Amino acid sequence: MxxxxxxxxxxxxxxxxxxxxxxxxxxxxxxxxxxxxxxxxxxxxxxxxxxxxxxxxxxxxxxxxxxxxxxxxxxxxxxxxxxxxxxxxxxxxxxxxxxxxxxxxxxxxxxxxxxxxxxxxxxxxxxxxxxxxxxxxxxxxxxxxxxxxxxxxxxxxxRLGPSTGSIVEEAIARDIPWIRLNNQSLVQLGYGKNQVRFRATMTEKTSSIAVDIASNKDETKRLLLEQAIPVAKGITISSLEGVDEAIRKVGFPLVFKPLDGNHGRGISINIRTREDAVAAYEFAAKISRRVIVERFITGYDFRVLVIDNKMVAAALRDPAHVKGDGVSTIQQLIDKENTDPRRGYGHENVLTLISIDRDTLDLLEKKGYTLETVPKKGEKVFVKSTANLSTGGTSVDVTDHVHPQNIFICERISKIIGLDICGIDIMAENLTEPLTENGGVVLEVNAAPGFRMHIAPSEGLPRNVAGHVIDMLYPPGKSARIPIISITGTNGKTTTTRLIAHIVKNNGHRVGFTTSDGVYVQN
Structure with missing residues (x-):
């Protein structure tokens, strides 16, 4: 054949x-x-x-x-x-x-x-x-x-990622035409003067200065601190000598994260010895020359999503973990967890397969465990230090449980940084109480935040956050299309076309038309 x-x-x-x-x-x-x-x-x-x-x-x-x-x-x-x-x-x-x-x-x-x-x-x-x-x-x-x-x-x-894909699907549902402009995530909605472009969850309305600020965690923290937003205590270092200064000024336990990092890359948490601190610095320095060292705050990891300065969703994120059964090793428990039909390769399913990397081995080593350790029945063993869904984490929707003061704080943060689509990471015992009362802090602000944890949470109500993006890009009354009049026939098509173009133009519209004479825009 x-x-x-x-x-x-x-x-x-x-x-x-x-x-x-x-x-x-x-x-x-x-x-x-x-x-x-x-x-x-x-x-x-x-x-x-x-x-x-x-x-x-x-x-x-x-x-x-x-x-x-x-x-x-x-x-x-x-x-x-x-x-x-x-x-x-x-x-x-x-x-x-x-x-x-x-x-x-x-x-x-x-x-x-x-x-x-x-x-x-x-x-x-x-x-x-x-x-x-x-x-x-x-x-x-x-x-x-x-x-x-x-x-x-x-x-x-x-394929389009889950965030970009959700916006495209919402546009299709509203009969808004779309075109993929490259083989990545650059997409155009609408035509002509009514077109809008976006990449992932950054739109043409997203300020490049705001993205720069959000990408610089040190700058973000300083701006938020000046506006009385509770943030984690910390300093930025750029050499091994700075590790000792961070230990002295901030104190154990510590968190090390790259200044320009994303998706949880290069982060080490709950560092309690100088030896571990040096290793954590070197790990983060592979991602960014400058490294943020913060006080390790205990509590739960929350992500709040703000679109067009309005909070639209909140999720509790849990790092990838397994639960002991008293019989299976940690490796066997991970393999078993990966058979969950909700887990898949990359972004194909609600959850991502759990992989074993340096972060996994470091976390286990701190507990005195290896992949061959058999945890007690019911024991929860974390195999990732960050709660990113891309590393196997899970999410629970908590949108309806966020305290009004925390909503106000998050919406203020989006205005302070200047992002139209803004993901805010918060460490706190809960979001049902004001952060100022339960000791919660803002860890960082993200440009181009992922939508997957909100559109397909592991537990709780899915949120149509893409709908809020389309509402922002195409508010009521704004068209995505360019009206077209088509003329067919045997004789007089050109004359009819010119007459219609003249009438429409005199009604205040910018007209383009094509006939056997040529292609004209206005005159």
Whole structure:
């Protein structure tokens, strides 16, 4: 078999009006044109063993197992490849279901058509499906898990992240057109003078000065302190000599974090000895030349989200952890936790798989544990020092429990820093009491905060925070589109177009029009 061409279809097409994301593969079956599946000895058994989940494909019989019935009765290889391409995408976490296989006017050459969610994954699935079919035909072993993992990696590298994706989905729900401007997270909503651009959760309204301030944790803390916002005591150092100064001025226990860090990278907490402090400084210095050293505050980690100077969501974040059962080792407990269907690779699910890194090993070492330690039944063992969801943490929605004074403080912080979309990290026993009464402090302010903990919390009510972003970018009365008048006919199209353009222009609008005379904007 030979792939002659793979074409990506975007938008309404000859196969479907409603399914706008299709791969069309031109496949030459060559000698397989004369060998339907029922003539290939052992083909059905090998296919079922390799991909038993194909049983769910109903195919033309309309019942589970329908596709396998077709294979047993005899069907052509293009049809089989269509189903394989759909199933391997579903196994990689991208549910797809529509497919068509039709012979062209050239004997043995077929158009194999199937849906995709991510373009590059769809292309890979087409090539992989042919390779899988070849292996099954020839009775060869095939590493299906390798291809599924590869598709997950392609998806994570190319798809919109959960925050960007949630804003795009909200725009689609409101019939606002969108275009992806690069292969990262730069997106345009709307057209012409009504267009708005954003990247992740930074919009064209986001002040670059505000982003600079938020990126500099020392500057942020100074500004907040001047405005009577409670912050953690600390200093900034840039050398090993500064470690001793930090110990003397701030006192144990300490937290070390890079001045310009994000996503919890380079952070060490609850440092209680000079030896650990030196190691923590060196760890943070890999991320940023300057390192913040703060007093370690006990309590719970909260994230408050403020959009357009209004608090819209709050979440309690818990670092990645396992609970002992008195029998399993910490490694076994992590492996078991990673089998939770809510956990997935990267951002594919509500939760992220827990990985083992230096932070994990350091935390365990401080408790005198290793990965082979068996914790007591019910014992909670933290395997990450920060509560970021990207490192396996969990979140609980607490939006409805935030004290009005804390709401006021958070909305003030967004104005002080100047961010239109602002994530505020708070360490406190709770948010139901004012921070000024329970000793809570603001740890840092984040530009481009992640939305995943709010749109898909582990527990509690999901919050449509993307809706608040669209409300800010497109307040009531603001259009996202440019009105277009189309004129068709045999004679007089140009004259009619010019007359309409003249009328619209005299009503105060800026007009662009095209006729056989040329393209005009205003005059």
């Amino acid at each position: 030979k792939i002659e061409n793979i074409q990506v279809l975007r938008g309404p097409n000859i196969w479907s009006v409603s399914r706008k994301k299709l791969i069309q593969m031109r496949l030459n079956l060559e000698d397989m044109e004369d060998r339907p599946t029922n003539t290939i000895e052992g083909f059905y058994d090998r296919l079922e063993k390799l991909m038993p989940s194909l049983y769910t494909h109903r195919c033309s019989p309309g019942v589970e197992g329908g596709f396998f019935q077709r294979v047993i009765a005899g069907t052509w290889m293009g049809h089989v490849i269509e189903h394989i391409a759909l199933e391997i995408q579903s196994l990689a976490g991208m549910e797809t279901g529509f497919g068509r296989t039709r012979e062209t006017k050239t004997k043995g050459v077929y158009n194999v058509v199937f849906t995709y969610l991510e373009e590059k994954v769809g292309i890979f699935a087409a090539e992989s499906a042919v390779a899988i079919a070849d292996a099954v035909i020839n009775g060869e072993d095939y590493d299906l898990d390798r291809d599924i993992q590869k598709m997950r990696e392609i998806r994570e590298n190319t």
